[in-house]
Amino acid sequence: MTDLDDAYANAPNIPGGTQYPGRWTVAAEAFRARQAGRAELGLPYGKSARQALDLFHPEGTARGLCVFVHGGYWLRFDCSFWSHLAAGPLARGWAVAMPSYDLCPEVHIADITRQIAQAVTMAADRVAGPVALAGHSAGGHLVARMAVPGVLPSDVAARLSHVAPISPVSDLRPLLRTSMNEQFRLDKAAAEAESPVLMRPLPVPVSVRVGGDELPAFLDQARWLSEAWGAPLEIARGKHHFDVIEALGDPASAMVVRLTG
Template sequence: MGLDDAYANTAYIPDGESFPPKWAAAAAEFRDKVEGAELDLAYGPEPRQRLDLFRPQGEAQGLLIFVHGGFWRMLDKSYWSHLAAGALARGWAVAMPSYTLCPETSIAGITREIAKAVSLAAEAVAGPIALTGHSAGGHLVARMLARGMLPETIAARLSHVMPISPLSDLRPLMQTSMNADFKLDEAAAVAESPIFMEDRVDCPVTVWVGGAERPAFLDQAGWLSDAWGCDLVEAAGKHHFDVVDGLADAESEMLARLLG
């Protein structure tokens, strides 16, 4: 449909098709060597309502929750475990949830699932909570700031939220073939679009996007920054598939901003 190419990434990234298998291999290797991982913790009854929790040595300084992308239709937590390395080295615990995919559920349904996942992880680890997510995951962590989405006691612990290359206005996606799975109409798209969230939890927010991303994703990031009046960082030279790499590096600017 009209905007399919605008939201396509793989064809515009050198060797783009190689990234998912490389992520999966790096994540599996990380899980094999990390100690004390708590895998497949259930936050609900459905098969994909599971999260992995990685704890640092000693008492955790706080909790980082990473929500994966894939246009709410693909991938799961098993592709991203290695990204926990940076926060763990800084003394933070890391939780990574999977979630039911479209069209089995709606985007609104996924939002509610992530709220449950955040709540479960927050019960397991004390201290501040930082939220980050990539692409569709960026949308989902932004939605957690809607007043009432999380219990007040958990929302009060939020220290920083970083949507990475987020989808912040879902209306353009109605003009893609993916909407056969999303089943968005105007009302549903507006209701799930972070740019229209006016009643939000007061929490520092940084929108992060790769400087070499597709124009549609640069636009989406800019729209969220403008709507919320929050910081926008364009990471020079980064595209949609490597923009998350800073999460694995304890010394990265990304983690310094996110965890303080």
Template sequence: MELDDAYANAAYIPDADGFLARWPQEAADFRGHMDAEGRARLGLIYGPSPRQALDLFLPQDDPEGLLIFVHGGYWLRFDRSFWSHFAQGALARGWAVAMPSYDLCPVVRISDITRQVARAVTLAADMVAGPIRLAGHSAGGHLVARMLAKAMVPKHVSHRFAHVMPISPLSDLRPFLRTSMNADLRLDEVEAIAESPMMQHVPDIPVTVWVGAEERPVFLDQAQWLVKRWNCGHHVAPGRHHFDVIDPLRDPDSGMIATLLDT
């Protein structure tokens, strides 16, 4: 369909298949290490379906707070098992990290996924004290931005939100009506508007929209649309594309981690 190529990432990323092959093995190795140290709480259930579960990774000492990372995949693919190793940077800085999975389209709709993530955020918040910082990549960027909508999560949780970082987010879902993905997403105009973060009220907590300079033009646009609507922070990472833009989450000394945890 009209916008299929615009939203195609892998076709324009060198060694895209290599990323998809490495991520799950690196994540599994990391989980095994954390589990052996007694610092992993795996498969914590937050809802009735098998995919409604999260993994919680704990730092060496009492947590400074909680980072929740929500994965992407166009609401159609992946689960938390691909991304565990991206908890490394925040853990090294003393933060607990929660990573939820969620049901995928077409089994559910995007609005259902949003509500599932809100329940996952609430469960994780009840398990770790202190400030909460949210990060999400691509469709996960959409989902963490949606957590800032009014009444999305209980007030005792939202009052703890300290910083939100949508990474390469999808902020306006209306273009997906013109992609072949919509056969599975099943968006209509009403849901696309309701689920678009740029249509929400402007949040009153720090937000930084992070995007790679080498991403597809529509992702630069999607990021800019949210920045303009929310009048929030914006970082365009030089040399980064849609797959490696999240690599700095693994580095406790990266600018991404500093922005996420220190501001």
């Protein structure tokens, strides 16, 4: 164990933390079952099996596209765990895309950034209108990277209406001092090249959200991005790293209202 392993270990520091993936799976499966006829599952956007996304359509013509990128330290999970979080934007008339992606150590984090750019581009080709991005934890890092010039094609970047990193890993340099880096295979240059806090964003509305009960390291990561980008920071009182995303499933939540205008 390295000196920062515990600082970035969420599950052991959340009561019942190991039970959350099972809960997510049950809720996501039930949600997909209710979307019969309005869901396109497993749409490929790249060459590998994990380069695929689920696309949920609202009733009637979509007002825009919301993309949610999952977390898991670029090491675990896929889009099937999070389907229920599409409920909020869907109820407000937005289509929702949820991509999976290849995981470390089979690929590098920079490769995953490129894959998410492909996923956003493919989904944007299928749904007209504005494009809003939300991502959690490692997914928060990935959607922040989409808000940097040159990552998305210019025509897709021009459609971005809001980017919402939730509990993001915005500075990858501390991860160099975690045992996870055996799988990330980052050196200092690679960590800097993938750290949104060191980049200038596109002129797109950005809001950062983090749980008030999160680990200090994640409170810091969210604050660093907020300060670096001049973006508002919402600290959700009483929320930890695993339940801070639940607001996405509520069409009346401030986060969903912000995302979908």
